[in-house]
Amino acid sequence: MLSPYRVIDLTDERGVLAGQMLADLGADVIQVEPPTGSTGRGVAPFFADRPDESIYWAAYTRGKRGITCNLEDSRGRELLLQLLESADFLIESSDVGRMTELELDYETLRDRFPRLIYTSISAFGQTGPKSQYVGSDLAIWAAGTPLLMSGDDDRAPVRISQPQAWGHASGDAAGGSMLALHARHQTGHGQHVDVSAQVSAAQATLAQVLAYQLGAGDPERYGGGVKIRGQAIRGTADVADGYIVLLMGPGPAVGHFANHAVKWLVEIGAAEPELLDENFVTYADRVATGQADPALFPRIQDIMREAVATRTKQEMLDISIEYDLLLAPVLDIVDLGDSPQLEHRGFWQEIEHADGCRVVYPGPPLNILVDGQQQGICRRPPPELGQHNAEVYGALGISADELGRLRSEGVI
Missing domain, CATH: 3.40.50.10540 (Crotonobetainyl-coa:carnitine coa-transferase; domain 1)
Structure with a gap:
């Protein structure tokens, strides 16, 4: 070229x-x-x-x-x-x-x-x-x-x-x-x-630079995750053989992934079926107006972290594909060297x-x-x-x- x-x-x-x-x-x-x-x-x-x-x-x-x-x-x-x-x-x-x-x-x-x-x-x-x-x-x-x-x-x-x-x-x-x-x-x-x-x-801050110019407040620091309207969203989780990136967040952009995660948790018996009635697409707005319990989402995060802790990175990747979760394994150097995608x-x-x-x-x-x-x-x-x-x-x-x-x- x-x-x-x-x-x-x-x-x-x-x-x-x-x-x-x-x-x-x-x-x-x-x-x-x-x-x-x-x-x-x-x-x-x-x-x-x-x-x-x-x-x-x-x-x-x-x-x-x-x-x-x-x-x-x-x-x-x-x-x-x-x-x-x-x-x-x-x-x-x-x-x-x-x-x-x-x-x-x-x-x-x-x-x-x-x-x-x-x-x-x-x-x-x-x-x-x-x-x-x-x-x-x-x-x-x-x-x-x-x-x-x-x-x-x-x-x-x-x-x-x-x-x-x-x-x-x-x-x-x-x-x-x-x-x-x-x-x-x-x-x-x-x-x-x-x-x-x-x-x-x-x-490299991506949307943060633009968001401030459009009237957004200062971004909120939260190690290993993000905060959305005061709601802490942990971005990583321990699994049996390392770590995964796991984004379960409320809001119109990613809330549907949280709904899918709840569906998986209910099916494996880790969460009560009543949680299927909650819609995390609108949850953050309803918390802000006092119409939803602010303690509910942190509790679901805890349940999710406990559920993934006994599974491997590959198992969680397979589950992510099946249930459409926003999840990815955190590769270590050995994983990267053995990656079939990079080899291909x-x-x-x-x-x-x-x-x-x-x-x-x-x-x-x-x-x-x-x-x-x-x-x-x-x-x-x-x-x-x-x-x-x-x-x-x-x-x-x-x-x-x-x-x-x-x-x-x-x-x-």
Whole structure:
């Protein structure tokens, strides 16, 4: 899909996923690192048998070529400019202002490379009163409001366990770059795609952002679930071999699923038949007007949790399909690896590293079909530091002797 296009990827751990998404679409992505290696190579976790090799960096540079280039050195910057002569995209995630200091910012480059799509990923965007702020994953989640909903309602919010704010921003960067490519087909000119991780995090709240603008109150935090008009709805439940996500809620959107759950509970003898007369589609409104017992739904939740506790995830999934419940197993890592759905889609990809070690990687989240045929997935292993220097710089006409000199002088 993107095989004619080349991406110069200057990102570190804050944006490395964006380039990989374009690589999975067929682009030739060249990961550019300082001669000492990207800071992303120091991000945990690490391979057990190779404790100095980051799984994080390997996972997100799979599919790319890798070179080293010292952008602090004018000769390194000149090499980068030569690479941009044949590039369609540049992606960077440096601190705001740093690219301007290096004279590699969009305003400087656009006259020389008018067709270049220049994508910047930063914590708060390239402009505005917070543009110069450094943003950790925790700070971005807090600034974007998803942190507001994380944790129990009787205490302060807690951090989201798996850092992912930069992943959201990287996804938006890849999508924005593709939109800019589409625009280039119409206008012949590149664009500056300015991605704010704060905005990406805010978009991850889905309807919460829109609901507030339409007059809704502040969302109510309730760990492991949600609150609707003060009614606590636990979203998870223990089962015999792990956990399930179980949404039993009142209201016009999901109340019918609660009705179906009550039907199952009555049929297995866990709940009294009289509960079949209750309609949970209208229950929340009737509680608000004093026409229904507010203690009834929490009691049904308790009955449901007791009923599912002795059953397995698979048993509950089968019951969910039969009775039309809003329920899904919480997969652990072993479940995910054994998933027949992912196996059918060819999601897991075994890739051989340069040292001969074979590693199974998660594949791209989408399959590209042309005339019903799935397109090939790039099986290029993550590059070792500077692995493709000779190949990439050689294409610029730089000799092996010159490369050796540049390497010894710290330029590459």
